[in-house]
Amino acid sequence: MSSSKNDDPISEKILNVAKKNPKGISDKDILAAVPELSAAELVSAINKLLQEGLFDLYNQGGSLIYRLKGQTSKQAVKGADNEEKVVYNLIEDAGNKGIWIRDIRLRSNIANTQLTKVLKNLESKKVIKAVKCVNASKKKVYMLYNLEPDRSISGGAWYQDQDFESEFVDILNRQCLRFLQQRADKIKNNPKGPVVGRTQSFASAVEVQKYITDLGISNVKLEVEDVITILNTLVYDGKAESSVLPDGTKVYRAIESLIPPPGLVQVPCGVCPLILKCCSTGLITPQECKYMDDWLEN
């Protein structure tokens, strides 16, 4: 932008007005801001600015609107041809969600081979990057180089280069449970009554997040939503229950199963993979069962 500043006072004034109105300015706005300007001067000044690529031109309700371009875009487009500019703009609009190559082709109307070349070019300049999508491993999306991919693309904290880190999740799952269990006993025979005890045994996701962060087991910054996902797995494990406080915050509490392990899982048959093949006679019988031998040994 420094190049345009020392040019002439008219362009500078127009730029200042444009900066104040990020939504864009019309001819009238410019004239109001710079009243001494003649129509011819205005046209030449605008044309010059457009040429420099500082402004985008839009048609809004019949009148022309000039909008200041972002700083980066101006730099990036420097020394690029028209195709690159178009592709760049499309990618920029997609933000951190990225855009699929097919969509670029459809919108820009550039032939496939040329488009690949353009993209490669931009990539080698480190203006854009390709990111693999976790949901569909074959799908590549493009976004600006300096952007952090969205959660839906990168998968959030649970993915390292597209691979799901189940061990990390397991550890967090265990730590969250430990935190909840430390509090769970407060409900038992609480001298202040069970309602107070229950409130004390509850933990909100924010508290759990703080605990996990303080432990320092994760080098990735965990958001509250991440912790809620982990806490939900605990609920699905049957090791915790969730509840909602009157003010709307979701809270969790460690619980025990209603019954101790039932009789079926105390005998080998309950866990036997061959239970459906076990008969009174034949190869697999309870009399000859090896699992039962082992179980009766000790």
Next chain:
Amino acid sequence: MSHQLGRVVSEILHQYFGEIVQKVGHDLFIYGTKPIPMIVKTTGLPRKQVVDSLRTLVKFDLVSFEPSFNEVVADYKLNPDNVLLLIRYPRYLLQIKTKFGSEAEILVEELLQQASCTASFLLVTVAAKYKDDKKKNITLVKLRDVFISIATARYIQQAPVADKSEVPSLEPVATIVPDIDIRQLAQAIATDTLADVSDNIYWKVNFDRFHQDFRDDIMVKAITRRIDENAGELMHLLLQNMYLTSAEWAAESNPTPVLDLRDAVDRADRTDCDRNLLQQYMDHYLRVLEENGAGFVVRVGEAGGGQYVVRGRDAATQLLLAALDHTVTERLGSKAARIFRLIRTKKYIEEDDIQKHAMLPNKECKELTYKLLEEHFISIQPMRKAASSGAMAKAVYLYHIKLHDVAQSLREMCYRALHNTLRRAQHTRAAHARLLDKQRRVRTIVHTMRVRGEPQQHIDDVEETLTPPELSTLKDVEARLKQLSAAQLALDKNLFILNWYFMYPH
């Protein structure tokens, strides 16, 4: 009435009544109802043996009969559920002992063995049996008092009475707590005959009353695990109140007002809970019980300071789910249990969503889901899109749980396991039959020698006929049999929850 149930029933009958009764019982299980000539024909047993077997089975209420098309002939029918109760006997004894003491245990044990008998016969037999046992110090008066109290508490009831038709039908009668004349009974013991006592009211054990106790126990324990002892005690009191106002197995009890509960709490004298805390915070406990008590109890109205309902059906379902969770965890691991519960929470869910919510790697998640499907813990519902939408339309597969079906297959699994333990125990017993027999004989001889007062040296000689290796084998076998019967009891507890769930129509 499944094949597995048939195997279990047959095995139980063999263990308790021997081979012939097993044959008759199994025959009846397979064919449903049939008259004696048909049983004789299919089993190939002599008629006398069949009749004797049926007599035993009818006596223990394992077989019922009704007039067939020709009204002078009876059709016989096996009651498999009652056969399964045979392995529950030790639990009945334990329950009555904890509630009413060892005299009650002895009485109930004798009554279980007799199946049904008159009060005077029962008291006289028990008193005669323990006449010489100075340690237990059992008197006729004490026995009578205990008998009356367990009859009042409905743990025993009057046996149904047969009417006068050709094939009698058994009519249940209302139980009236009897008035027992001690002097007459004492005389009977002294003269060793019951001829003088005219008593024609027969008694039998009321299993249902015991089952109510078991159910209460499970519910109270579950609440204790979830919240604490005081909440468990409150649950106990709620159940007690339920008996006063509703049918015992009602899916939902009639509402109990808080005021009544307050009275009950003030009267309660259980030692294992902090009574002051319960009195002080009863309203709080009720709230927590309702909100965090797995849906056993709900508040239904505000009359009388709030009214609470015990939901037996929901409790049974919750307990079944807990049992299922345990089973899935043990069979397929905790990750599979997570998927199982996830599907249950979401009701219907797609495969991709399972993976997202369960936080499992794609491959592992799929594998576990298919394993769950394979073992029939979950079901699949394809949703085909209309053909008009073209080749792009893919069918959607929704996973869900059919609880009733899963419960059925769990019950089948319990039957299998129970059959296997019974079979194994029987096999162990048969394999060491000679040794076990020898041990029994030695014990009888030693006992009679002791009674006769023979010198210690002779007794030792007899005892030494069992060699050390034999003794160690015996010890081993006994330990195994004990473990197997403990497993049978545990399986029976498991089946109890399942049958409780099936009691309510779904």
